[in-house]
Amino acid sequence: MSDTQNLIENRPPSVAALFLERVAATPDAEAYRYPVPSRSGRGPDDWKSLSWAQAADRVYAIAAGLIELGVRPEERVALASATRIEWILADFGIMCAGAATTTVYPQTNADESAYILSDSASRFLIAEDAAQLAKVQEKRAELPDLGHVIVIDTDGADLSGDGVLSLAELERRGAAYLTENPDLIRKRVDAITATQLATLIYTSGTTGRPKGVRLPHDNWSYMAKAIAATGLLGEEDVQYLWLPLAHVFGKVLTSGHVEIGHITAVDGRVDKIIENLPVVQPTYMAAVPRIFEKVYNGVAAKARAGGAAKYRIFQWAAEVAREHARVRQDNFRRTGSSSVPLGLAARHKAADVLVYAKIREAFGGRLRACVSGSAALAPDIGYFFSGAGIHILEGYGLTESSAASFVNPGEAYRTGTVGKPLPGTEVRIADDGEVLLRGPGIMEGYHGLPEKTAEVLEPDGWFHTGDIGELSVDGYLRITDRKKDLIKTSGGKYIAPAEVEGQFKAVCPYVSNILVIGADRNFCTALITLDEPAVLGWAEQHGLSGKEYADVVTSPEVQRLVQGYVDQLNEGLQRWQTIKKFRVLPRDLDVEHGELTPSLKLKRPVVEREYQHLIDEMYAGTREA
Structure with a gap:
């Protein structure tokens, strides 16, 4: 058995167990960075850090607080919040309590929020702020099973209602409960089984109500090990995490982080990305194509505004970048060498001084790679960034496959494809071109919808993605479109x-x-x-x-x-x-x-x-x- 197979096949039953292992292995290493407003209230944010041990103190306090409130294994705790450090701590707290997280996007309106809370039978809600609390208060009569509501940011929030308390209060109660029951978390985590529900993520349906995708603990444990097995990340990396954690793409990154043990800087404010990148100086970042499109359009527009000469230089540099990327990738595919002809190399070097170096600085200057997912990246934009030294590794997955099913392999990446399957994931193309997946990342099914589950999940484990794709001879997948689109x-x-x-x-x-x-x-x-x-x-x-x-x-x-x-x-x-x-x-x-x-x-x-x-x-x- 190879090291990779051993790593995946001998995985623990839950990512909660992986979290305990990580804390024991590197308690003093930096785990998270997160922004706090500057003391003056003006200027850039200050950034604080948490070690793994400090993060664990808060995670275990949240878990114990939930247990004291009465949460039982597999009971749902809804989490309605934007991406922030407390989202991650709360999610791990829920899982370490043996419960399951129902993710709710903060943009979800009151009607749909109430539907998700009701359909998931969520017993508790962790709400980000007064706005999220107001949604549930508006619909409280429709949610008889909902017990306590815990509020992260209490500014302007009414905590006087029955069962409403702050996250800080939950952590205080949990810490006190742990002093009386010091083995509580270990016992809860040890009792978690691989098939126990960990997460319910409701897909954004284009028509009708969203469906709850049931993802057991084993999905996340597998994802953590498979991401580590790709070799794309190491302990020395700094990840910038801004993606919505209510979405499976953001959520899976938290599993990989625990297994690998690198630093993750967390801030979900999209309007802060440009400001944060030079501060965080990430070596790795995951994003959706729209972010790269906006950066590309912004660079092009700035060049155009600088006058005709500057815009011509940008257009020339953009074409050089694309040609350089295509030639380098093609040479690597054929010979294993990423060399390019001397004339192209000279033009690329000149363009780097004039254009590319400034783009890399805008990304913080240390970026080794980005992973792009959730939708297709236009190849010309991918080639542009590749030639400019921003290596975008396209990946592919769905909520139903725990997000990360394919990713491009490091230096051997090919723009326009989503790379190769993660270790342990199988793929085949159906007669009509549909991509089918099988492996430990595939969902248990749709919550309370056995007929819908049967439509996409075959008895032998093959999942119908609804995407049309092509596989190269050496295993690279190209997604051509949604079947229904x-x-x-x-x-x-x-x-x-x-x-x-x-x-x-x-x-x-x-x-x-x-x-x-x-x-x-x-x-x-x-x-x-x-x-x-x-x-x-x-x-x-x-x-x-x-x-x-x-x-x-x-x-x-x-x-x-x-x-x-x-x-x-x-x-x-x-x-x-x-x-x-x-x-x-x-x-x-x-x-x-x-x-x-x-x-x-x-x-x-x-x-x-x-x-x-x-x-x-x-x-x-x-x-x-």
């Missing part, structure tokens, strides 16, 4: 909208979101939104300064600007893929309006319903087959 035109041609959308994002530096439409139509159209800072910067240079965003994006000047990029896109497409008409929307798509999931994936049916009048307008007067 493939477009068939009235002329019988199949189109993968995500592929066209990705190409447009690489062509147009002002795009924020694009939705290609064409199912059962005789040509394709698109709904497009523009990145507000980028397009307003362009507007300043083109006689539209002082105008509101909605006025800018609907102006004739911007229509001509976008048409130019659509024409450029169409030059590289097959005739049936080309965008014949488009509409620029008056505002960007967002989570609050339900058009994006919290992990920033497009909800196509929602957008199409909302803007059906514009779609009808684009097809008005045409004859549909």
